[in-house]
Structures are given as C-alpha cells and as structure tokens.
Amino acid sequence: MIRERSCIVKAGGTGRATQMGKTGEETGADGSMVSIADYYAGKNVLITGATGFMGKVLVEKLLRSCPEVQTLYLLVRPKAGQSMHERVSDMMKCKLFDRVREDNPDFHQKIVPISSELTQPALAISPEDVERLTSCVNIIFHCAATIRFDEPLKHALQLNVMATQQLLNLAQQMHHLQAFIHISTAYANCNRRHIDEIIYPPPVEPKKLIDSLEWMEDSIVRDITPRLIGDRPNTYTYTKALAECVVQRESSKLSIGIIRPSIVGASWQEPFPGWIDNFNGPSGVFIAAGKGILRTMRANNDAVADLIPVDVVINLTLAAGWYTAVHRLTFPPAALVYNCTTGGINPFHWGEIEHHVMSSFKRNPLEQAFRRPNANITSNYLMNQYWILVSHKFPALIYDLYLRLSGQKPQMMRIFNRLHKAIGLLEYFSSQDWEWNSENMNMLMSHLSPEDRKTFNFDVRQLNWPEYIENYCIGTKKYVLNEDMSDIPAAKQHLRKLRNIRYTFNTLLLVFIWRVFIARSQMARNIWYFVVSLCFKFLSYFRASSTLTN
Numbered sequence: 001m002i003r004e005r006s007c008i009v010k011a012g013g014t015g016r017a018t019q020m021g022k023t024g025e026e027t028g029a030d031g032s033m034v035s036i037a038d039y040y041a042g043k044n045v046l047i048t049g050a051t052g053f054m055g056k057v058l059v060e061k062l063l064r065s066c067p068e069v070q071t072l073y074l075l076v077r078p079k080a081g082q083s084m085h086e087r088v089s090d091m092m093k094c095k096l097f098d099r100v101r102e103d104n105p106d107f108h109q110k111i112v113p114i115s116s117e118l119t120q121p122a123l124a125i126s127p128e129d130v131e132r133l134t135s136c137v138n139i140i141f142h143c144a145a146t147i148r149f150d151e152p153l154k155h156a157l158q159l160n161v162m163a164t165q166q167l168l169n170l171a172q173q174m175h176h177l178q179a180f181i182h183i184s185t186a187y188a189n190c191n192r193r194h195i196d197e198i199i200y201p202p203p204v205e206p207k208k209l210i211d212s213l214e215w216m217e218d219s220i221v222r223d224i225t226p227r228l229i230g231d232r233p234n235t236y237t238y239t240k241a242l243a244e245c246v247v248q249r250e251s252s253k254l255s256i257g258i259i260r261p262s263i264v265g266a267s268w269q270e271p272f273p274g275w276i277d278n279f280n281g282p283s284g285v286f287i288a289a290g291k292g293i294l295r296t297m298r299a300n301n302d303a304v305a306d307l308i309p310v311d312v313v314i315n316l317t318l319a320a321g322w323y324t325a326v327h328r329l330t331f332p333p334a335a336l337v338y339n340c341t342t343g344g345i346n347p348f349h350w351g352e353i354e355h356h357v358m359s360s361f362k363r364n365p366l367e368q369a370f371r372r373p374n375a376n377i378t379s380n381y382l383m384n385q386y387w388i389l390v391s392h393k394f395p396a397l398i399y400d401l402y403l404r405l406s407g408q409k410p411q412m413m414r415i416f417n418r419l420h421k422a423i424g425l426l427e428y429f430s431s432q433d434w435e436w437n438s439e440n441m442n443m444l445m446s447h448l449s450p451e452d453r454k455t456f457n458f459d460v461r462q463l464n465w466p467e468y469i470e471n472y473c474i475g476t477k478k479y480v481l482n483e484d485m486s487d488i489p490a491a492k493q494h495l496r497k498l499r500n501i502r503y504t505f506n507t508l509l510l511v512f513i514w515r516v517f518i519a520r521s522q523m524a525r526n527i528w529y530f531v532v533s534l535c536f537k538f539l540s541y542f543r544a545s546s547t548l549t550n
C-alpha cells in the first residue's frame with residue numbers, strides 16, 4: 001500500500017501534533033511544514049546496509065538528531081561467525097555512537113535487527129518478520145549494495161538489482177509506508193559527461209538480463225561481461241544504473257527518492273570530524289600514500305575530485321526522506337533524484353588533494369611507514385609506468401631481498417601487485433571530469449527551516465577543503481588504522497631515520513655506479529681524474545688565499 005489518502009502521524013518529541021495539510025503536506029498545528037525531527041518522531045524506519053559505512057552514519061544521525069524516532073528495523077545478515085545480534089551490538093559499541101550513547105544510554109532499545117540475506121528469495125525474511133514490517137514501517141532507506149568494482153556480474157546483479165526489486169515488492173505490501181529512499185551513485189551514468197537529475201534509459205532491460213544470466217555458467221558470464229557493461233568501467237556502476245531503472249518503475253505506486261552521492265569520504269562535522277572506517281575509494285589511496293607505499297598514481301591534476309563527506313550525504317538523505325514523505329500526495333508519479341555532489345558548487349581538484357594529503361601526512365605521519373610519504377599524480381601513462389618501476393617495483397625488490405636474506409618471507413612485491421590492481425580500478429574516476437546538475441539539492445535546502453538547515457546541514461559551500469582533508473587523513477590514522485595520536489613524535493623520528501637511510505643508500509649507489517663505470521671506461525676515468533684534480537686545485541687556491549688574508 002502506498003500513496004495513502006489519509007494519515008494522522010504520531011506527535012513529535014516537541015509534543016507538536018502533525019496532520020495532513022490541504023496540499024497533502026504534513027503540517028504542524030499552526031499550518032507550517034513539520035520539522036525533520038518532528039516528522040521522524042514516532043516513525044518506524046527500515047534500513048538495509050546498516051552495518052556498512054554509510055548505513056552506520058545514518059543510524060547514528062537518526063538516533064541523535066531525531067531522538068523521538070520510534071524504531072529502527074535493520075536488515076542484517078550473520079557474517080564471519082557472528083550472529084546478527086552480535087554484529088549489531090558490536091556496531092553500537094563503536095566510537096561513532098559515543099555522542100548518542102551520551103545523550104541516551106538506552107538508545108539500543110530503539111534498534112531491532114531483522115535477519116535477512118538480501119540475495120535470497122524474499123530476502124530470507126521470516127514470515128513473522130514480514131508481518132511485523134508490513135504492519136508498521138513508515139520509511140525505508142535502502143543502502144545495501146556491493147560496492148566492489150571487481151564483483152562478478154551475476155552477484156552484483158543479484159544484490160544491487162534483484163534485491164532492490166524484492167525490497168520494492170515488500171515495500172508495496174506495507175500498510176503505512178510514506179517514503180522509499182534508494183541510495184544510488186553519481187557514477188551510475190558515468191558513461192555520460194553531463195548528468196542531470198533524471199533516470200536515463202537503462203543499458204539493457206533488467207528483467208531480460210536477469211533471465212538470460214540465470215541459466216548461464218559463471219565462466220560464460222565472466223567472458224561476456226566486458227561486452228555487456230560496454231562503456232561503463234565496472235559491474236558496480238552498471239548494476240547501479242539498472243537498479244535506478246527498477247526503482248523508478250515502482251514510482252507510480254510508491255513515493256520514491258533516489259540519492260546519488262559521488263565519492264563518499266570521511267565525515268566533515270558529525271558526529272565528529274574525520275570519521276571513516278574503510279579502505280574504499282580515496283581512503284585506501286590516502287593510507288597507501290601516507291605509509292609511503294604508493295608513490296605514483298594516474299590522475300588528472302586539474303580534474304575535479306568530487307568527494308562528498310558522509311555526514312553531508314546522510315543529512316541530505318534524511319531530509320529527502322522527510323520531503324518525499326510530506327509531499328507524497330502532491331508528487332507526480334516519478335522518483336525525485338538528488339545528485340549529491342560538490343564539483344559544481346565548491347570544486348576541488350585531484351592536484352590540490354595530492355598536495356594537502358602529502359602535507360597532512362608529513363605533519364601527522366602514520367606509524368611504521370615503508371618510505372617517507374611523497375606521492376605524485378600524473379596523467380601521463382608512460383611517466384606513471386616509469387615511476388611504478390623506479391618507486392614501487394625497485395624498492396619492493398630490494399626490500400624482499402632484505403627479507404629473504406634475514407630469513408623472513410618476502411611480501412612487498414605481493415602488496416604492490418594488489419595495490420596496482422586496486423589503483424587500476426580507481427584510475428578511471430581520477431582521470432576525468434563529470435558535471436552533475438544538483439538543482440534538487442538546492443531545492444531541498446530551500447524547503448528547510450533555518451533550524452533544520454543547521455541540524456541537517458548539507459550546504460557544501462561552507463566546506464573548507466584543506467581543513468577537511470587534514471581531518472580526513474587524521475581520521476584514517478585514528479579510526480581505520482587504530483593508531484594513537486600520541487605516537488606522532490615516534491612516527492616523525494621513524495621518518496627521519498628513513499630519510500637518513502635514503503641519503504646513505506643514494507650516496508652508496510652513486511659511488512657504486514661510478515666505480516663500475518670507471519672500471520670499464522677510459523673516458524670516465526679521464527673525467528674522474530679531471531674533476532678530482534680540479535677539486536684539489538680549488539682547495540689549494542682556497543687554502544692559499546685564506547693564509548694570505550690572515
């Protein structure tokens with residue numbers, strides 16, 4: 001059930017009763033549009049992907065800024081030997097939830113994990129849970145997806161497209177659903193240069209693809225994948241585009257919002273600056289560069305680096321949930337798409353990112369760096385290959401030799417091979433520019449009250465990039481690598497040691513090369529004697545002139 005005609009929404013935390021306005025908008029008793037927190041008060045929210053990077057931030061923000069929310073139903077699967085209850089309880093112990101814990105130590109009572117494996121028929125939700133969800137859920141946030149770029153097509157299709165379809169089917173059975181918010185990606189249409197806030201025709205009819213891949217062997221699917229994905233770089237962007245199409249097709253029956261974030265990075269402000277918990281996208285690149293492992297990468301210095309802080313995405317998502325729900329009766333039957341990007345509003349470039357990442361890691365070095373952080377980006381393929389040879393493969397070879405000689409297992413070459421694979425998958429995104437229209441983001445902002453604009457801030461014009469990048473790098477150190485800030489003096493000392501090793505190594509190498517050269521070439525010997533005699537002459541002249549002046 002959806003697009004219900006009558007609805008009395010439970011009163012908000014402020015005690016403000018809400019009702020349907022003439023236009024179908026939910027309004028306060030005074031006729032003004034209800035605030036975001038007031039809207040979520042008393043609501044039952046269903047979230048997929050809550051254990052992921054963005055899902056966690058969404059759960060945290062809902063609990064902190066909408067404290068009167070009724071219940072958060074999280075679709076979670078057991079994983080790595082942990083039950084779903086253990087996983088959710090571990091998640092709530094995470095530092096990210098410190099502020100919520102402070103405000104409301106009993107916040108866990110609002111969280112109800114529901115066992116679900118999204119790739120299974122009917123999402124593997126038990127009939128009792130289906131009953132419970134269909135009778136009370138008011139808003140769905142669909143965050144779950146596989147975001148791996150190397151995911152086999154069948155699996156990416158199963159999770160990103162088929163599970164989305166199944167969730168939409170479930171949503172249609174819900175008696176009180178007011179909004180379905182789907183998290184897509186700004187790169188779903190990365191085969192286009194200019195991307196509007198519309199759903200583009202899918203590269204293929206999703207149902208036909210699902211039906212035809214069903215009977216095919218995995219090896220055949222692997223072989224035809226490049227032809228199927230065509231001008232998209234990976235199965236991720238391809239299946240996310242198909243998912244958008246599947247979602248849009250339900251928009252005559254459901255009130256739908258689609259959020260398209262660009263490259264989601266660490267938090268900007270909330271719950272604290274720099275929160276990040278994974279190696280995805282730029283985070284892995286920053287860490288590898290900070291550890292002195294990554295020294296070169298193909299990227300365009302002048303291309304816009306469309307990073308967007310995770311808290312901005314989540315604030316926009318919650319605001320879009322509110323907007324979709326309160327306008328559900330007045331919407332035309334089409335999903336509203338929000339391109340959630342920074343490039344058109346407050347652009348920053350990969351060259352600038354490189355500069356700030358490097359200087360930040362020099363001020364706040366990571367522990368036990370392999371070499372001093374000194375990475376460069378270049379758009380020139382040959383130049384990049386040269387630096388890979390000199391700055392990656394050669395040092396890896398020497399280090400592995402050292403490990404072998406000291407009786408340890410060589411590992412550096414293996415690490416570099418994995419790094420090159422990962423970087424190779426990212427280069428498509430760092431070597432070119434896209435232009436996103438983000439009018440709906442501005443439109444949404446204009447509908448927010450001044451208070452909501454502060455509480456659910458997604459105004460990226462205020463973002464100070466150098467400060468953000470500094471906090472991002474510190475965040476990778478503290479929250480991804482679990483390193484202590486008090487160890488910075490020791491890390492700096494380690495970098496000084498590495499610098500001295502490099503000077504010594506370079507000097508020895510120079511002397512060695514020269515000696516080899518001299519032994520083999522008469523001309524090199526002549527040059528050598530000439531330079532040495534010139535030095536002696538200069539020295540004696542210097543001595544003689546200083547004796548005269550004394």
Ligand SMILES: CCCCCCCCCCCCCCCCCCCC(=O)SCCNC(=O)CCNC(=O)[C@H](O)C(C)(C)COP(=O)(O)OP(=O)(O)OC[C@H]1O[C@@H](n2cnc3c(N)ncnc32)[C@H](O)[C@@H]1OP(=O)(O)O
Pocket residue numbers: 147148149150184185186187262263264279280281282283284285286287288289294295296297299350353354357375376377418421422425426429430
């Ligand atoms: C030169 C420096 C200066 C900096 C300036 C220039 C910066 C340019 C940066 C460019 C970044 C561009 C990013 C664009 C992304 C845009 C995409 C659109 C956005 C989205 O919609 S989705 C989000 C993006 N998705 C991803 O990023 C996923 C990409 N990752 C993958 O596809 C796979 O992880 C990958 C890379 C194929 C690797 O697979 P695999 O080898 O199987 O490894 P695992 O993922 O299973 O990881 C195993 C293990 O290793 C840890 N790990 C992963 N990466 C790193 C790393 N870089 N460093 C250290 N450790 C890493 C991982 O956490 C796992 O650990 P476990 O303990 O969990 O086993």
Ligand SMILES: NC(=O)C1=CN([C@@H]2O[C@H](COP(=O)(O)OP(=O)(O)OC[C@H]3O[C@@H](n4cnc5c(N)ncnc54)[C@H](OP(=O)(O)O)[C@@H]3O)[C@@H](O)[C@H]2O)C=CC1
Pocket residue numbers: 048049050051052053054055075076077079116117118119142143144145146147159183184185186240260261262263264265280281
């Ligand atoms: N990160 C980014 O840069 C961007 C992300 N996005 C989109 O945002 C959304 C969230 O991304 P992000 O948080 O980064 O991704 P994560 O990989 O961190 O999280 C993915 C979530 O999906 C869940 N999930 C995956 N497979 C299944 C399954 N079979 N059954 C149940 N749950 C499953 C994971 O659960 P589990 O913990 O059990 O694995 C996890 O909670 C995605 O839709 C992504 O496309 C869009 C643009 C950029």
